[in-house]
Amino acid sequence: MKQYLFILLSFLLASCAEQEIGREEPGGIPGEGFRLSVRLGNGIATRALGDPFDSAGDEKRIDRLAFFVHTDEDGFQVYPPVPDDVTDATAAATDHPHNVYLTETAPGSGQYTADVTLTAGGGYMADIVAVANLPKDYDYNQIVTWDGLQDSVVVWATANLLPATAGTATEMPSCTPGANLADAARRAFAMYGYTREELVKEETNAFTLALERLVARIDITNEAYEPGMTAADPKGGFLLTSVRVLQARPASYITPQPGYASPDVATISDWQVTDIPYGKATASDATVNPTREPDAVDVAAAETDATLQYLWRTLYTYENSDTEHAPTALEIKGNFRGTEVTRRIDFIDADKQPVPLVRNHRYLVRILPAPGQTDITFDIKVAEWDAVDTIQVKPDQTEVPEIANIGGNVTPNLISEVAKTYDVYYTQDGELTFEATCSFAPRCPCEILRQPYG
Numbered sequence: 001m002k003q004y005l006f007i008l009l010s011f012l013l014a015s016c017a018e019q020e021i022g023r024e025e026p027g028g029i030p031g032e033g034f035r036l037s038v039r040l041g042n043g044i045a046t047r048a049l050g051d052p053f054d055s056a057g058d059e060k061r062i063d064r065l066a067f068f069v070h071t072d073e074d075g076f077q078v079y080p081p082v083p084d085d086v087t088d089a090t091a092a093a094t095d096h097p098h099n100v101y102l103t104e105t106a107p108g109s110g111q112y113t114a115d116v117t118l119t120a121g122g123g124y125m126a127d128i129v130a131v132a133n134l135p136k137d138y139d140y141n142q143i144v145t146w147d148g149l150q151d152s153v154v155v156w157a158t159a160n161l162l163p164a165t166a167g168t169a170t171e172m173p174s175c176t177p178g179a180n181l182a183d184a185a186r187r188a189f190a191m192y193g194y195t196r197e198e199l200v201k202e203e204t205n206a207f208t209l210a211l212e213r214l215v216a217r218i219d220i221t222n223e224a225y226e227p228g229m230t231a232a233d234p235k236g237g238f239l240l241t242s243v244r245v246l247q248a249r250p251a252s253y254i255t256p257q258p259g260y261a262s263p264d265v266a267t268i269s270d271w272q273v274t275d276i277p278y279g280k281a282t283a284s285d286a287t288v289n290p291t292r293e294p295d296a297v298d299v300a301a302a303e304t305d306a307t308l309q310y311l312w313r314t315l316y317t318y319e320n321s322d323t324e325h326a327p328t329a330l331e332i333k334g335n336f337r338g339t340e341v342t343r344r345i346d347f348i349d350a351d352k353q354p355v356p357l358v359r360n361h362r363y364l365v366r367i368l369p370a371p372g373q374t375d376i377t378f379d380i381k382v383a384e385w386d387a388v389d390t391i392q393v394k395p396d397q398t399e400v401p402e403i404a405n406i407g408g409n410v411t412p413n414l415i416s417e418v419a420k421t422y423d424v425y426y427t428q429d430g431e432l433t434f435e436a437t438c439s440f441a442p443r444c445p446c447e448i449l450r451q452p453y454g
Contacts, residue, residue, distance in 0.1 A: 058175040058176065058177055058188070059175050059189065059213070059217075059313070061133075061175065061177070061188050062102065062112055062132045062133065062188070062191075063102075063132075063133050063181060063186070063188045064081035064084070064100075064102060064132065064133060064134070064136065065081055065100050065102050065114050065130060065131070065132050066078070066079060066080045066081055066100060066130070066131050066132075066134065066140065067079040067100060067116060067128060067129070067130055068128070068129040068130075068131070068143070068146075068149055069118065069120075069121050069126050069127070069128050069129075069199075070126065070127045070128075070146040071120070071121045071124040071125065071126045071127075071199075072124070072125075073121075073124045074120035074121050074124065075120070076144070076145055076146045076149075077118070077119055077120055077121065078140050078143055079098055079099060079100055079116050079118070080099055080100070080138075080140040081099060081100050081102065082096045082099040082100065082101050082102075083096070083099075083136075084136050084181050084182065086101070089101060089103070089115075092115075093115075093117075097116075097117045098116065098117055098118075098119055099116065100114050100115070100116045101114065101115045101116065102114045118199070121199045122199050122200065122201035122202070123199065123200070123201050124198070124199060125196060125197070125198050125199075126196070126197060126198070126199050127146070127194070127196050128194070128195050128196070128197060129149065129192065129193065129194050129255065130191075130192070130193040130194075130211065131190065131191070131192055131193075131254055132188075132190065132191040132192075132211060133188040133189060133190050133191060134190060149254070149255060150255050151255075172245070172248075172271040172315075172316060172317070173187075173189060173214075173215045173316040173317065173318065174187045174316060175187050175188055175189050175316075189213045189214065189215055189316075190213070190214045190215075190252075190254070191211040191212060191213050191214065192211060192212055192214060192254055192255060192256070193210055193211035193212070194255075195207055212256075212359060212360035213359060213360045214252045214254070214318060214319075214359050214360075215252070215316045215317060215318055215319075215359065215360075216316065216317055216318070216319060216357045216358060216359060216360070216361045216362070216363060217313070217315070217316055217361075217362045217363070218245070218315040218316070218317065218330070218362075218363045218365065219310070219311065219312040219313070219315070219362065219363070219364045219365070220240075220243060220310065220311040220312075220315070220330075220332075220364075220365045220366075220367065221294065221308060221309075221310045221311075221312075221364070221365070221366050221367065222238065222240045222276070222308055222309035222310065222334075222367040223308050223366055223367060223368050223369070224237055224238035224336075224367050224368055224369045224376045225237050225238060225239065225240070225306070225307070225308050225309050226238075227306065227307050228303055228304070230303065231335050234335055234336070234337050234338045236337055237336075237337075237369075238334050238335070238336045238341075238367065238369070238376050239309075239334050239335040239336075240276050240309050240311075240332060240333075240334040240367065241274065241276065241333050241334045241335065242272060242273065242274045242276070242332070242333045242334075243272065243273050243276070243311060243315065243330060243331070243332050243333075244269065244270075244271065244272040244273075244330070244331040244332075244333075245269070245271040245272075245315060245317055245328065245329075245330060246269045246328065246329040246330065246331055246344070247267040247268075247269060247320070247326045247327060247328050247329060248267060248268055248269070248271055248317045248318070248320070248328055249262045249263070249265060249267055249317065249318045249319065249320045249328070250265065250267075250268050250318065251263050251265045251318060252318035252319060252359065256359065259321060259356075260319055260321055260356065260358050260359065261321045262318065262319050262320050262321045262322065262356075267320070267322075267326045267328075269331075271315075271317070273311060273314055273315065276309050276310075276311055277296060277297075277309065277310060277311065278296075278297040278298075278299060278302040278305075278306035278308075278309055279294030279295055279296055279297050279306060279307075279308050279309065279310045280294060280295050280297055280305060280306060280307040280308065281294060281295070281307060281308070282294055282295050283295060293310075293312055294308060294310045294312075317357060318357075318359070319356065319357050319358050319359045320356060320357045321356045322356075323353070323354035323355065323356055324354075327346065327347065327354040327356075328347065328357045329344055329345060329346045329347065330344070330345040330365065331343070331344055331345075332345065332367070336376060343376070343378075345365060345378050345380070347363065347380060347382075355382070361382060362382075363380065363381070363382050364380070364381045364382075365378060365379075365380050366378065366379040366380075366381075403434050405433075405434060406432075406433070406434045407432075407433040407434070408431045408432040408433050
């Protein structure tokens with residue numbers, strides 16, 4: 001089963017037209033010697049390179065970039081981004097020659113150029129890691145060895161904030177543009193990429209590097225919604241009112257670990273969304289909208305125009321490999337046929353075994369009406385974020401009802417709280433009453449078994 005596919009952004013170091021050493025190109029840093037001149041492409045350029053999933057621009061936005069380079073001969077070097085307030089290429093080359101200078105070739109184009117002058121590694125095979133969107137106050141001096149980068153560096157939730165927000169270590173990862181790079185509301189996803197290349201001295205080195213986001217994305221579509229339904233008039237449908245991520249990991253290693261292991265940190269369950277948008281089936285062609293993301297419907301027009309609810313590009317969480325003790329799950333709440341219900345959605349495979357949440361993967365949860373319209377069911381699909389092909393995963397949402405307040409006019413023969421079985425002596429016009437409750441289902445079916453006598 002295909003699980004890990006690194007298709008996100010293509011970083012082409014040097015442009016198609018060869019740059020001359022020491023010559024200043026528009027948007028680049030003037031300088032001489034051993035350099036990396038990086039072309040970074042998003043949007044249309046990325047789709048041309050084989051990305052069939054048109055991620056939102058902010059999901060692929062790059063605010064800053066750092067390089068980590070290691071050779072056996074020259075050791076380990078770190079090239080952090082230039083400070084955010086350095087916006088002039090000449091000033092960057094003069095004052096920060098060994099920091100990565102990033103420019104967008106045209107406003108809103110999603111095309112970038114990154115330049116840096118290297119200090120070592122020329123003539124040798126090098127392991128090169130690129131990391132995007134660490135916070136502006138990230139201390140790169142704490143990374144002093146290649147092993148330290150591979151094994152020890154973690155990114156807390158606050159490390160995804162630009163700038164980091166003190167005392168808010170549990171904020172859900174997100175990507176919002178804000179007004180500008182200095183806006184405290186601005187967010188961008190941390191990303192990682194690796195390649196091994198031979199670095200040539202006194203030349204602008206060129207190679208291809210793929211990045212992956214450190215977060216997983218969870219999308220939800222509520223197809224059990226009935227057109228025109230309201231809380232007061234449910235029309236037999238399900239109105240989704242909130243979604244909460246259970247046992248989320250608020251941290252991630254920067255570099256992927258064997259088996260995409262997650263760091264051993266306490267999970268949290270307070271990432272919740274209560275504003276659920278309305279929508280309808282997309283009218284766009286599959287070539288334009290390959291993932292079939294619904295078309296938005298304004299709240300004011302929901303009662304007449306909406307045919308579903310959907311929560312896309314909103315829920316993100318870091319990978320979680322602990323499927324035994326603290327697997328990540330979802331809790332959804334809503335109104336089903338006038339009854340408030342709560343459901344837990346576990347991510348499990350066809351064998352009903354929990355599956356890990358993996359970075360750069362997209363999980364699509366479809367809420368569907370169950371056969372007979374007596375409940376709702378779930379269909380979960382997992383795919384690499386930028387893939388259209390999906391792997392279907394079947395969840396198990398069964399739960400044994402709790403039975404209480406037994407009454408009636410018959411004499412009990414056997415009451416078993418464990419088996420949830422109640423045998424009684426049959427009497428003419430006998431009556432047995434009880435209450436059955438289940439947090440998963442608004443109705444609990446009852447089966448009466450009659451034992452033959454004589």
